[in-house]
Amino acid sequence: xxxxxxxxxxxxxxxxxxxxxxxxxxxxxxxxxxxxxxxxxxxxxxxxxxxxxxxxxxxxxxxxxxxxxxxxxxxxxxxxxxxxxxxxxxxxxxxxxxxxxxxxxxxxxxxxxxxxxxxxxxxxxxxxxxxxxxxxxxxxxxxxxxxxxxxxxxxxxxxxxxxxxxxxxxxxxxxxxxxxxxxxxxxxxxxxxxxxxxxxxxxxxxxxxxxxxxxxxxxxxxxxxxxxxxxxxxxxxxxxxxxxxxxxxxxxxxxxxxxxxxxxxxxxxxxxxxxxxxxxxxxxxxxxxxxxxxxxxxxxxxxxxxxxxxxxxxxxxxxxxxxxxxxxxxxxxxxxxxxxxxxxxxxxxxxxxxxxxxxxxxxxxxxxxxxxxxxxxxxxxxxxxxxxxxxxxxxxxxxxxxxxxxxxxxxxxxxxxxxxxxxxxxxxxxxxxxxxxxxxxxxxxxxxxxxxxxxxxxxxxxxxxxxxxxxxxxxxxxxxxxxxxxxxxxxxxxxxxxxxxxxxxxxxx
Numbered sequence: 360x361x362x363x364x365x366x367x368x369x370x371x372x373x374x375x376x377x378x379x380x381x382x383x384x385x386x387x388x389x390x391x392x393x394x395x396x397x398x399x400x401x402x403x404x405x406x407x408x409x410x411x412x413x414x415x416x417x418x419x420x421x422x423x424x425x426x427x428x429x430x431x432x433x434x435x436x437x438x439x440x441x442x443x444x445x446x447x448x449x450x451x452x453x454x455x456x457x458x459x460x461x462x463x464x465x466x467x468x469x470x471x472x473x474x475x476x477x478x479x480x481x482x483x484x485x486x487x488x489x490x491x492x493x494x495x496x497x498x499x500x501x502x503x504x505x506x507x508x509x510x511x512x513x514x515x516x517x518x519x520x521x522x523x524x525x526x527x528x529x530x531x532x533x534x535x536x537x538x539x540x541x542x543x544x545x546x547x548x549x550x551x552x553x554x555x556x557x558x559x560x561x562x563x564x565x566x567x568x569x570x571x572x573x574x575x576x577x578x579x580x581x582x583x584x585x586x587x588x589x590x591x592x593x594x595x596x597x598x599x600x601x602x603x604x605x606x607x608x609x610x611x612x613x614x615x616x617x618x619x620x621x622x623x624x625x626x627x628x629x630x631x632x633x634x635x636x637x638x639x640x641x642x643x644x645x646x647x648x649x650x651x652x653x654x655x656x657x658x659x660x661x662x663x664x665x666x667x668x669x670x671x672x673x674x675x676x677x678x679x680x681x682x683x684x685x686x687x688x689x690x691x692x693x694x695x696x697x698x699x700x701x702x703x704x705x706x707x708x709x710x711x712x713x714x715x716x717x718x719x720x721x722x723x724x725x726x727x728x729x730x731x732x733x734x735x736x737x738x739x740x741x742x743x744x745x746x747x748x749x750x751x752x753x754x755x756x757x758x759x760x761x762x763x764x765x766x767x768x769x770x771x772x773x774x775x776x777x778x779x780x781x782x783x784x785x786x787x788x789x790x791x792x793x794x795x796x797x798x799x800x801x802x803x804x805x806x807x808x809x810x811x812x813x814x815x816x817x818x819x820x821x822x823x824x825x826x827x828x829x830x831x832x833x834x835x836x837x838x839x840x841x842x843x844x845x846x847x848x849x850x851x852x853x854x855x856x857x858x859x860x861x862x863x864x865x866x867x868x
């Protein structure tokens with residue numbers, strides 16, 4: 360057995376443990392009874408500790424070093440070289456991370472998520488606050504252990520978006536604000552836009568589910584390797600490319616939540632399903648710093664897929680010209696008097712709102728900016744956890760002109776802090792930016808792509824993404840992938856051009 364093969368065998372065993380962690384996480388968020396939270400936390404901590412011990416062991420260090428020597432002179436862009444390189448980078452960082460940090464965070468996560476669900480239902484932030492304080496402490500410890508030069512947020516970003524920094528984020532955010540804020544002000548100058556009357560009608564849940572799954576399958580989601588469930592906060596999770604699961608949530612009088620929510624998670628699912636088969640159980644489908652199994656280059660690149668399928672495809676006029684007649688078949692009474700134009704405009708209505716996952720494309724990034732600024736403030740001491748409801752409401756007023764009536768619709772609306780995902784929020788906006796670049800490149804490179812999409816044929820786009828993004832899993836950094844696929848590093852131009860053209864057409868001056 361070669362040195363590289365020995366390295367791969369060891370990496371596969373670690374990936375097995377990480378996939379088992381994902382199974383327990385999925386169960387905890389989907390069907391675990393509430394009383395199981397504490398013991399589930401112990402189970403997650405045990406498995407996380409086992410994975411970390413195997414990864415940080417002297418044996419793994421020896422295997423990495425031997426594989427490096429054996430592959431010296433090999434193609435630096437080949438999967439074997441990239442796998443060993445990724446393991447080396449994470450291994451060196453892990454030598455600085457206290458052994459009990461990730462296990463402690465994993466143990467807390469299961470219980471904190473359960474408490475978050477109950478606190479959100481009861482509009483009771485003080486109930487969740489003690490758990491959030493502990494999670495913040497873990498995030499601060501992680502930042503100190505990884506190290507940073509400018510802001511502790513840089514260290515946390517490394518876990519989710521390699522190559523990104525707080526300073527670079529602020530530059531990107533400023534470019535987005537310079538275009539999106541004037542666009543929003545122009546659109547909303549005439550005052551609040553009323554919610555379309557048809558959205559007050561009841562849309563039976565089973566029909567919502569059936570249509571949403573039909574759209575997911577049309578995009579390319581494989582139900583033989585996946586399933587669809589209900590979650591308080593929609594998510595996707597994978598246990599290798601052979602088992603990739605997605606979720607959504609339903610509102611009887613707001614079908615867009617389920618339809619677009621599942622389109623979003625389908626984008627994540629397609630990424631995981633599209634990884635090259637030979638990367639299964641490898642270092643390139645393992646996130647060692649986070650200690651979970653995932654096949655995407657970064658959270659931002661993952662969000663690029665979900666935001667592309669949800670918005671650039673799913674909210675497009677071309678999509679609904681084909682699929683609106685089908686939706687009417689599911690809801691004949693509810694949509695009998697609703698024209699395609701009325702429905703399309705409702706699906707793209709621009710209106711500042713309280714809930715991030717239901718925000719329109721023009722205001723969505725403002726939600727991300729306020730969360731990012733709050734996270735930075737928590738890490739550098741600008742805010743305390745107890746001050747969060749007040750700080751949240753102030754930033755909602757500053758960015759969106761709204762004040763949440765309660766914490767359930769404010770500071771408690773996202774699950775991310777309960778899971779310990781400090782530093783992940785900016786990746787939603789980064790995903791938006793990347794989605795614009797990728798779609799623009801696909802249009803340049805795939806002949807007749809727009810005509811295919813107008814016919815409801817999604818395979819050309821899906822196949823281009825598989826070839827250029829999905830199959831590589833974690834082999835390349837986000838910037839490397841963008842340059843390989845589009846010829847350009849990350850920049851806001853294509854995304855802002857898309858936003859401006861779409862919403863100037865929908866809302867002509």
